[in-house]
Amino acid sequence: xxxxxxxxxxxxxxxxxxxxxxxxxxxxxxxxxxxxxxxxxxxxxxxxxxxxxxxxxxxxxxxxxxxxxxxxxxxxxxxxxxxxxxxxxxxxxxxxxxxxxxxxxxxxxxxxxxxxxxxxxxxxxxxxxxxxxxxxxxxxxxxxxxxxxxxxxxxxxxxxxxxxxxxxxxxxxxxxxxxxxxxxxxxxxxxxxxxxxxxxxxxxxxxxxxxxxxxxxxxxxxxxxxxxxxxxxxxxxxxxxxxxxxxxxxxxxxxxxxxxxxxxxxxxxxxxxxxxxxxxxxxxxxxxxxxxxxxxxxxxxxxxxxxxxxxxxxxxxxxxxxxxxxxxxxxxxxxxxxxxxxxxxxxxxxxxxxxxxxxxxxxxxxxxxxxxxxxxxxxxxxxxxxxxxxxxxxxxxxxxxxxxxxxxxxxxxxxxxxxxxxxxxxxxxxxxxxxxxxxxxxxxxxxxxxxxxxxxxxxxxxxxxxxxxxxxxxxxxxxxxxxxxxxxxxxxxxxxxxxxxxxxxxxxxxxxxxxxxxxxxxxxxxxxxxxxxxxxxxxxxxxxxxxxxxxxxxxxxxxxxxxxxxxxxxxxxxxxxxxxxxxxxxxxxxxxxxxxxxxxxxxxxxxxxxxxxxxxxxxxxxxxxxxxxxxxxxxxxxxxxxxxxx
Amino acid sequence: xxxxxxxxxxxxxxxxxxxxxxxxxxxxxxxxxxxxxxxxxxxxxxxxxxxxxxxxxxxxxxxxxxxxxxxxxxxxxxxxxxxxxxxxxxxxxxxxxxxxxxxxxxxxxxxxxxxxxxxxxxxxxxxxxxxxxxxxxxxxxxxxxxxxxxxxxxxxxxxxxxxxxxxxxxxxxxxxxxxxxxxxxxxxxxxxxxxxxxxxxxxxxxxxxxxxxxxxxxxxxxxxxxxxxxxxxxxxxxxxxxxxxxxxxxxxxxxxxxxxxxxxxxxxxxxxxxxxxxxxxxxxxxxxxxxxxxxxxxxxxxxxxxxx
Numbered sequence: 001x002x003x004x005x006x007x008x009x010x011x012x013x014x015x016x017x018x019x020x021x022x023x024x025x026x027x028x029x030x031x032x033x034x035x036x037x038x039x040x041x042x043x044x045x046x047x048x049x050x051x052x053x054x055x056x057x058x059x060x061x062x063x064x065x066x067x068x069x070x071x072x073x074x075x076x077x078x079x080x081x082x083x084x085x086x087x088x089x090x091x092x093x094x095x096x097x098x099x100x101x102x103x104x105x106x107x108x109x110x111x112x113x114x115x116x117x118x119x120x121x122x123x124x125x126x127x128x129x130x131x132x133x134x135x136x137x138x139x140x141x142x143x144x145x146x147x148x149x150x151x152x153x154x155x156x157x158x159x160x161x162x163x164x165x166x167x168x169x170x171x172x173x174x175x176x177x178x179x180x181x182x183x184x185x186x187x188x189x190x191x192x193x194x195x196x197x198x199x200x201x202x203x204x205x206x207x208x209x210x211x212x213x214x215x216x217x218x219x220x221x222x223x224x225x226x227x228x229x230x231x232x233x234x235x236x237x238x239x240x241x242x243x244x245x246x247x248x249x250x251x252x253x254x255x256x257x258x259x260x261x262x263x264x265x266x267x268x269x270x271x272x273x274x275x276x277x278x279x280x281x282x283x284x285x286x287x288x289x290x291x292x293x294x295x296x297x298x299x300x301x302x303x304x305x306x307x308x309x310x311x312x313x314x315x316x317x318x319x320x321x322x323x324x325x326x327x328x329x330x331x332x333x334x335x336x337x338x339x340x341x342x343x344x345x346x347x348x349x350x351x352x353x354x355x356x357x358x359x360x361x362x363x364x365x366x367x368x369x370x371x372x373x374x375x376x377x378x379x380x381x382x383x384x385x386x387x388x389x390x391x392x393x394x395x396x397x398x399x400x401x402x403x404x405x406x407x408x409x410x411x412x413x414x415x416x417x418x419x420x421x422x423x424x425x426x427x428x429x430x431x432x433x434x435x436x437x438x439x440x441x442x443x444x445x446x447x448x449x450x451x452x453x454x455x456x457x458x459x460x461x462x463x464x465x466x467x468x469x470x471x472x473x474x475x476x477x478x479x480x481x482x483x484x485x486x487x488x489x490x491x492x493x494x495x496x497x498x499x500x501x502x503x504x505x506x507x508x509x510x511x512x513x514x515x516x517x518x519x520x521x522x523x524x525x526x527x528x529x530x531x532x533x534x535x536x537x538x539x540x541x542x543x544x545x546x547x548x549x550x551x552x553x554x555x556x557x558x559x560x561x562x563x564x565x566x567x568x569x570x571x572x573x574x575x576x577x578x579x580x581x582x583x584x585x586x587x588x589x590x591x592x593x594x595x596x597x598x599x600x601x602x603x604x605x606x607x608x609x610x611x612x613x614x615x616x617x618x619x620x621x622x623x624x625x626x627x628x629x630x631x632x633x634x635x636x637x638x639x640x641x642x643x644x645x646x
Numbered sequence: 647x648x649x650x651x652x653x654x655x656x657x658x659x660x661x662x663x664x665x666x667x668x669x670x671x672x673x674x675x676x677x678x679x680x681x682x683x684x685x686x687x688x689x690x691x692x693x694x695x696x697x698x699x700x701x702x703x704x705x706x707x708x709x710x711x712x713x714x715x716x717x718x719x720x721x722x723x724x725x726x727x728x729x730x731x732x733x734x735x736x737x738x739x740x741x742x743x744x745x746x747x748x749x750x751x752x753x754x755x756x757x758x759x760x761x762x763x764x765x766x767x768x769x770x771x772x773x774x775x776x777x778x779x780x781x782x783x784x785x786x787x788x789x790x791x792x793x794x795x796x797x798x799x800x801x802x803x804x805x806x807x808x809x810x811x812x813x814x815x816x817x818x819x820x821x822x823x824x825x826x827x828x829x830x831x832x833x834x835x836x837x838x839x840x841x842x843x844x845x846x847x848x849x850x851x852x853x854x855x856x857x858x859x860x861x862x863x864x865x866x867x868x869x870x871x872x873x874x875x876x877x878x879x880x881x882x883x884x885x886x887x888x889x890x891x892x893x894x895x896x897x898x899x900x901x902x903x904x905x906x907x908x909x910x911x912x913x914x915x916x917x918x919x920x921x922x923x924x925x926x927x928x929x930x931x932x933x934x935x936x937x938x939x940x941x942x943x944x945x946x947x948x949x950x951x952x953x954x
Contacts, residue, residue, distance in 0.1 A: 367771070369713040380715070380765075389758040390751060402750045409802040415953060418798060425753075425794040426787065432757055433783035436764045440779070445771030446711045508745040515729055515743070515751065522725040530706075530717055530870050541709040541770045542866055555768075555776020563784040567935065 001054035004043040004071055004079075004123065010036030011086065012116035015109030026094035029108040030087075030461075033115065037087035040119060044076035044083070048486035067187055070125040073489040074257065077333060078122045078250050081340035084472070085242045086115035088465035089235035092348055095461040096355055097233055103147050111236065114140040118243055122250065127176040127186040134172070134247070138165045141244055144236045145228055157224075157231035160600075164224035168214030172251075175207035179258075188254060196259045196266070205266055208255045209273075216248025218307065219277040222300045223600040226288075229296035230360065234351025237292060241299045241347060242340035249306055249336055256314065257493055264318045270311030271416065275423035278304025280598070282430040283568045286437070286561045287595025289362045291350050294438055295343065298386060301427060302339045306332045308420050309401045315408065315416060317495050323506065324404050324411075329491045330503050331400030334483065338393040338476060342385040345469040349379035352462055353442055356455035362441040362557040364452060369443035371455045376443040378466040383435035385473045388428050391516030393476035398424060400507055433564055441557035448551050478516050481509045558593055565595065573602070657740040660905065665731040669880035670694035672887065672916050679920025694880060698873050706869030711771045719766025719864075720871045723878030726755040731885045733809055737908030738897045741810040748809050749797045753790070756841065759878070760786055767863035778862030781931070785847070785859065788938035789837045795945035796830040796837075800893075802952050803827075813892035827893055829948035836941030838886050840934075842879070845923040847934050858931060887915050 014032035018025025047053060056069040071079075090111060097104055117140060121133030142165075145158040180186050182195055182204075195201045210221070217225040225245070229237045252270075256262060281301030288294040309332030316324030352375040353368060354360055369376040385392035402424060405417035447453035457463075476483060484504040491503070504510070543549040565574050572595050579591030596602065674691040681688020690696075708716065733748045735741040764782055767775040801807055803823055804815030840847045843860030850861060864875045891911040898904050929937060 367711060369715060369769070370711070373713070376713070376715075384758075384761070387757070387761060388754065389761055390754050395754060399747065399750055403747045403807065406747070406750075406798070406801050406807050409798060410805060415949065418795075418949065421794050421798050422791050425790045428754070428757060429783075429787035429790040432761050433787060436761060436768065436779065436783055439765060440768030440776075444711075444713070444715060444765065444769040508747060511743065511745045511748075512751070515732075518732070519725055519729045519755075522728055523721050526721045526724055526874065527717070530721065530874070537705065537707045538710045539707055541711055541772045543772050544774055549772075551771065553773050554771045555773045555780065560768075560776060560780045563780055564787065567784065 001043070001056050001069070001071055003039050004054070004119075005056070005069075007036040007040035007043065007083070008116050008119045010039070011112050011119060014090065014112035014115075015105070016112075018108050019105050023099070025105060026098060026108060029112065030090040030094050033090035033112065034087045036115075037083035040079060040083040043071060044079040047071050047076040048073055048080075048489065050485070050489065067125045068129055069120075069123045071123050072125075072493060073486065074250075074253065074493050075123045075125075077337065077486065077490050078246065079119060081246070081337055081344075082115070082118045082122055082243050084468075085239055085340055085344045086111070086118070088344065088348070088468055089239050090115075092235045092238075092351070092462050092465045093233075095459040096235055096351055097147075102150075107144065107147050107233065107236075110140045110143045111239070114144060114239065114244075118239075118247065121247055125188045127180065127188075130188075131169075131172070131176070134169065137244060137247065138162070138169065141236075141240060144240075145232045147233055147236070148231070151231075153227070154231040157227035161224045161228040164214055164221075168211040168221075171207045171211035171214075175204055175211060178204045178207065188258060190260060191258045193260055196262055201259075201263075205255070208251060209269070212248040212251035212255075213273075214248070215251070216245050216303050217277075217300050218248075218273050218303060219280050219300060220599045220603075222277070222281075223597065223604055225300060226284075226293045226296040226597060227600075229299070229347075230290055230292040234292070234347050234354060237295070238344040238347035238351070241296065242344035245299060245303065246336050246340060249303070249310075249332075252310065253333070253494070256310070256317075262314045262318050264315065267311045267314030267316075267318060268416065270307050270314060271419060272311075274304045274307030274309075274311055275419055276304070277301065277307060278423055278427045279430075280571060282427050282434060283571055284595060284597065286430060286434045286568070287565050287572050287574055289557055290360045291353065291362055291365075291438065291442065292347070292360055294362075294434065295346055295350060298346075298431070298434070299339075299343060301431065302335065302343065302386070305398065305401065305424070305427065306335050306339070308332075308423060309335060309397070309404070312401060312404045312408070312417075312420060313494065316404070319411070321408075321411065322495065322501060324407050325495050326491050326501055326503060326506065327400045327404030327407065329494050330487045330507075331397050331404060333490055334400065334476075334480075334487060335394075335397035337483075338385070338397050338473070341469050341472045341476070342382045342392075342394060345378055345466055345473065346382035346386065348462070348466050348469070349375050349382060352458035352466075353379075353455075355458060355462075357449075357451040359449070359451060362438065364449040365442045365447070366445045366449075366452055366551065366554065367443075367447035368452060368455055372443075372457045374463050375458055375466070376439075378463075378470055379443060380439055381470045381473060383439050385477070387432040387435050389432070390512075391477045391519055393473045393480075396477060396480045396509075396512070398428070399512070400503075403507060430564070433561070437557050437560045440560065445554050446551040448554065448556075478520075479513055480507075481513065484509060571598070573598070654740075657901075658742050661732075661736060661739070661742050664736055665728065665881075665884070668912075669877065669884045670698060671880075672883045672912065673880050675913060675916035676920045676923070679917050680924050683920065683924035694876065698877060701868075701873035701876070702870055704869040706867075706871055709770045709772075709866050712769045712866070715762075716766045716769040716866075717871055719763040720867065720874035720878060722762030723759040724874050724881065726759040727878050727881035727885060730755040731881065734885055734888045735810040735814060735892055736888050736905075737892065737895045737911065738814055738904040739901060739908060744808045744810045746807040749801070749807060749812065752809060753793055753797070756882070757786075757790075759882075763863055766867075770866045772866065775863050775865055778859050781859045782863060785840055785934055785938060788935055788942065789840050792833045792837050792938065792941035792945050795942065795949055796833050799826055799830050799945060799948040799952055802949065809889075813889065814895075814897075826948040826951045829944045829951070831890065831893065833941040833943075833945035833948065834890050836937060836944070838890050839919075839922070840938055840941075841886055842883050844919055846926050846929045847937065849928045858928075884912070887912060891915055 014029045017028045054071040055067045117133050117136030124130035142162050148154045214221045278301050285294050285297035309328045312328030313325050385394040388394040388398040405420035408417040574595045576593035581589050732743045733752050764779040767779040800812040804812050848859040
């Protein structure tokens with residue numbers, strides 16, 4: 001535990017020396033973060049490998065309860081991505097946001113604070129440190145989003161984020177109050193049997209779902225997520241999307257740990273929300289042409305996949321089917337880790353692209369694969385993994401959830417698993433389409449703008465973190481057995497430990513690895529067969545006989561997604577303007593299409609606007625004239641008098 | 647699955663040989679059937695073998711915009727197809743590899759092949775190939791649920807998650823299963839036609855005017871990469887064809903009879919595809935989603951029938 005706390009302290013202080021150094025502040029911060037991360041990872045891996053669970057107890061009377069901070073397997077699993085990703089982001093920040101950029105020093109300082117709050121939050125097992133860490137995370141993330149505060153859309157995104165996340169925190173206060181009323185203490189501990197079925201149990205579940213759901217970005221509580229992720233610097237987006245929103249999942253998993261007998265409908269609700277977030281998340285991602293907004297919507301999709309797994313696990317637990325429980329929970333938890341690896345990788349690669357081209361617009365990119373081969377490879381690997389394709393890590397976690405849902409087929413009267421199966425299949429196919437679009441528009445083909453044509457490869461300090469995350473994706477994909485014992489320990493915390501079966505034989509992980517290796521071997525042989533041909537002849541792309549083809553004739557990202565967006569228009573409601581040409585020799589004509597957010601742009605924004613318009617109508621009541629106010633007092637008194645008499 | 651007269655290693659070898667060598671025969675058969683129906687003599691049945699041998703000796707031409715991703719498409723298609731071929735049984739002849747849940751891997755391997763093919767199409771920067779790629783991902787988003795719902799129905803019927811048990815399970819022959827099985831096969835037949843880009847979804851005849859999806863994506867491939875593309879497409883015919891035929895193939899007592907049955911079934915499938923192509927026209931692009939949704943509905947109804 002002390003190792004872990006030193007790591008947290010190191011992360012917290014990592015940005016401080018940089019405040020006083022004229023140069024090399026980024027290197028010092030990255031060094032301190034990496035050192036802290038190594039120590040924290042050591043502590044976490046030790047617990048995951050079966051070491052003793054460490055606890056911190058403080059002497060003062062109000063806090064002297066069992067376990068203020070606990071590094072149990074669950075905390076250790078969530079701590080892995082926290083340390084890995086924040087350290088990678090800090091190293092990446094050296095090149096991405098150097099001293100010439102605005103607020104570089106404070107950015108590093110606050111990034112350290114965010115990392116420390118996250119690491120602290122993960123091990124908190126008492127309401128007070130949990131909320132402390134939660135607020136620290138919220139506020140430091142708010143400051144990080146504000147880095148480019150001269151831009152109005154950044155200020156708006158940060159404000160939206162702050163409002164949303166504090167609304168969620170309000171619900172958490174209520175949830176913790178209910179919890180302490182039920183158990184008599186503020187430490188997180190198991191709730192009595194039967195509590196979950198009571199009205200208070202229902203209230204606790206709904207409050208947690210609302211509070212943690214806001215942070216996790218579950219549809220329809222995701223409204224802050226796309227704009228915030230787009231507004232923040234890319235390495236901050238990587239941490240926010242990879243780790244921070246997972247803290248909402250951590251909260252939900254903690255709740256499930258306290259409940260020995262979750263009702264059936266909890267699982268159904270989680271699965272329903274998961275299917276909704278998953279399918280709509282990827283559908284909205286398809287409609288985006290801002291690279292970072294696209295990735296942000298994919299975070300919502302992946303939160304949906306995690307919820308599908310959690311819901312399945314709850315279903316198994318409430319009906320006493322340990323196999324389904326293990327597969328559902330293991331899938332969800334592994335997906336938490338996987339998503340932070342590949343989403344971190346994708347955001348960092350997107351950052352390199354934005355760094356090189358100065359735009360986030362997919363329609364202005366293209367052909368970057370030739371100019372930035374490493375970044376292109378990193379983005380391709382991340383896309384491969386996030387689309388859940390073998391043999392990378394995204395496939396393994398989705399595999400667990402698939403297996404779990406296939407197992408429920410014969411068990412219940414209602415085909416719950418059909419929801420999971422169709423949702424997962426649809427999400428997989430749409431995610432593939434969306435990442436084919438993103439990778440194709442950014443890296444393949446010919447450059448669509450001068451900025452893209454003059455792009456350069458990212459410096460090494462930005463490539464190394466991408467390499468580390470990519471290696472993580474490949475390792476988990478090829479050898480998932482390595483993680484299976486750790487996942488067993490975490491899953492045991494979510495259910496009765498004795499009845500839980502080990503994961504590796506249950507999910508046939510050795511066969512999976514074997515086939516992954518066969519696949520790679522075959523691909524290597526075929527590659528060798530193609531390679532010896534010297535690439536002697538290069539020609540322009542054959543474009544059906546057109547003599548002069550221009551890059552502007554390429555299929556754009558929007559046109560690539562157009563068929564699917566049109567098919568999903570019942571959910572997306574895309575808007576387009578212009579594009580109607582007339583006459584034999586039409587002049588230039590502008591066309592734009594755009595998919596606004598369903599909740600933010602269609603519901604909450606109009607609702608709050610009409611609310612404030614309505615408030616204007618009431619303004620005459622408060623004219624600032626004292627005699628009118630005296631009249632109000634008199635009228636009120638008269639009304640009260642009449643009421644008393646009557 | 648133990649078989650009386652063939653040892654396990656012989657089965658392995660036979661399976662591998664079939665997987666590696668048989669695929670180019672299927673497009674040849676289909677084309678022959680089409681030619682006969684149209685009253686032509688048509689190219690020889692072994693034409694694709696000759697084509698592959700010729701392409702393997704030819705020099706490839708690459709577009710200036712392409713990167714290594716351009717080659718990943720053909721390589722990925724063939725590698726994923728071969729691994730998927732290890733999981734699917736060829737009739738009642740035993741499967742080299744079989745474990746609980748291999749259906750999911752099977753389906754996702756095709757996803758991988760599609761992903762890489764689409765990327766290698768986009769790598770050329772050609773708008774025509776972009777169109778093909780966009781259509782491919784859009785239509786497969788509808789084919790995927792149909793495939794998975796069919797798997798769900800068969801998994802429920804056979805209480806198993808491994809392809810070989812699901813497809814060849816003994817429960818499939820009983821009268822109660824006949825209705826759902828027919829529906830699943832209808833759904834999968836639609837998936838088969840769509841995934842292999844055959845009429846009525848796509849016309850594989852030409853490279854340009856009629857072909858709208860698959861062949862469009864490989865316009866710029868030549869030489870050995872193109873050989874892999876053609877081989878990968880025929881491999882897909884074999885593997886998905888085996889998926890489609892397995893549930894209806896009867897079980898013979900002798901191993902060689904099972905192989906014979908499988909060969910006959912494959913021939914029948916090729917003839918059927920050829921007949922469909924000779925007798926129907928390609929749908930308009932806007933009709934294809936409706937066709938695929940019919941496939942989803944067929945599989946979903948199969949599942950619902952199993953619930954009652």
